[in-house]
Amino acid sequence: MSRAEPEAPAPAGGEPAVTFRWDLDKTYLRTEFETFRQLVRIPFESAADKVHLPGVPQLIRALRRSALARGERPYVFFLSASPPQIGTAIRQKLDLDGIEYDGITFKDQLRNLMRGRFKSLTEQIGYKLAELLEARVRGPAAPREVLFGDDWESDPLIYSLYADVLSGALSPARLADVLAALAVERLAMARIERAAEALSEAGHVDAVARIYINLERRTPPGRFHAFGARLVPAFNSFQTGASLYEIGLLDAEGIPDIAGALIDQSGYTVERLRNSLDDLVRRGHLRPDTRGRVVGILERSGVRAAGARKRLRERLRAALAEWRERRRRAAVDAPAPVAIDYEHILQDWSRRGLRGA
């Protein structure tokens, strides 16, 4: 079905490890394929033509560095539905960005075509879920995983299914029902069921700490409530970084790295970054005290808000308003994890005319 590079060996003897699984297009790369012309151009792009999303290389490098500093082995894998023919340019791009990674998987569309598996050409859910589960079976089976996707395809659903299979929250029978409702192709379904069974035999682990969905299409974040608090819709890499900092997977040094990249390369201002943090707090994905710490890190690193030079009276007034807001927010509980109602999500998809597999 697909062609994968040999992946890293499983961590030996329960070695502390953390795995970061990244989608490629619209999550790492700013790939444009909205028009036929853009789609056709992709295979001919060189590494230099490819553009990453602002702050994402800095985030990946900081995640690796933070894991190593904690004494954990970091694994970084990329999973793409693009064909392997663009692999050379992608690898060169990752090298250019200074990204160390442990594996990259492409969808072998040519083989699907040659074998007459036409449904596999367009199927995303079956392909990605099978690849994720099989990668976990092959190892490394790190005790913690973080998944990164986008709002263009079915990443929220695929990643949530993956997380629930690992944790055992989704029984084999219910998984089969969901896959059938999604009209997942027969071969992909068999692969998924085999891998799920192998993982079940190895013992369920609630490994997926967070799922980050890059809101590249500006999908309303409320649409993701059904996926529970584990899934964090993020408008930019700074929001993702702040959330990862809160759960201890990103160190303090990573914050100014990401912020600096957004400010220097993408025209962000400190005010906009602060607004991003506040948005995450209001949506219940970041605690107010973490927000305060992140702002403190930014200020200590020399990145100051535009209002920093305001008169003392104005600064005091702003600080008072901020304190009031934090006190008000502190009373709001973080959302509790919820059991995902996949049937409801699929009904909602069907109502909105979204396709399944």
Next chain:
Amino acid sequence: MPRIAVDAMGGDFAPEEVVKGVARVSLESDIEMVLVGNADRIQALLDAGPYNPELISVRHASTAIGMGEEPREALRAKRDASITVATRMVAGGDADAVVSAGNTGACVLAAAKNFKLIRGVKKAALASVYPRQTEYPGQDVFGLLLDVGATIRCDAVELAQFAVMGSAYARRISKQPAARVGLLNMGSEETKGGEVLVEAHRRLRSLPAVNFVGNVEGNEIATGRADVIVAEGLLGNVVLKLLEGISEVATSLALQAAHESWRWRLGMAMLSSGIARMRDLTDFKTYGGAPILGFESLCIKAHGRSTAPAISNAIKVAAKAVRDRIAPEIADAVAQIR
């Protein structure tokens, strides 16, 4: 970049339409906005649609003033009302201008309480833009009428100051270097209208900074004869409501006739593009809001029935007014006539 405080709780369709309007601007411009109101309700509404969080912040305000409340009493009783918090933010330098579709009286009073009048200005004026005929190419399709309700009665000096402020606004916003100013009156002769209007006419004629075209009668309001029409608040407000009422009655009568007769229906179908154009022109959505002039800080008052497009246009007007430095322009113009 301008930072606009938006009263999220003000207006007949608030906060839903206000939040939608802000979200829309966040996706199509680089204007920074602060939504002032019930933070939890605001976020729930933001969550339901597309928006850019980088350009939106939220300032919690525990109460709001209803459209039907008595403004003075409501402002006294609700010290943390969204319009008060928004104007305080502007006064404190946390935002550059405020936009509200809420209770007009409360909006004017909140501005009066928290903003300083420009030196030399006796009273602030609420302006309104209205559609009118144009007389020459490039003339703005909207005229400016002030005051439409910030005052009730005015003296001649105040009316002359309104003319200066309106001219400065038209100069910056409509790019009319010598906006034609008219005084709303009951006749074209300079002796008409009573003591105040006669004196106002005399003063306006003697001001070199104002391109005064004389008295303007009611039937000339919708023509392009004057770009800025000056009136005391009572009269201006009656005129404004009359213009809105005529537009609504005309639309309603046409729809009723079309419902009753197939000939009317056919006629309206044939005229549909013209009717749509007329509706666009008379629709307050297209111009969003109008300023309260005379304060050092800027307040744009949007129509109480504003929906998202009107709110987003009002925000854009506010940002443009900030960028074009309206308040300093008015201060300079007023200083010249002192």
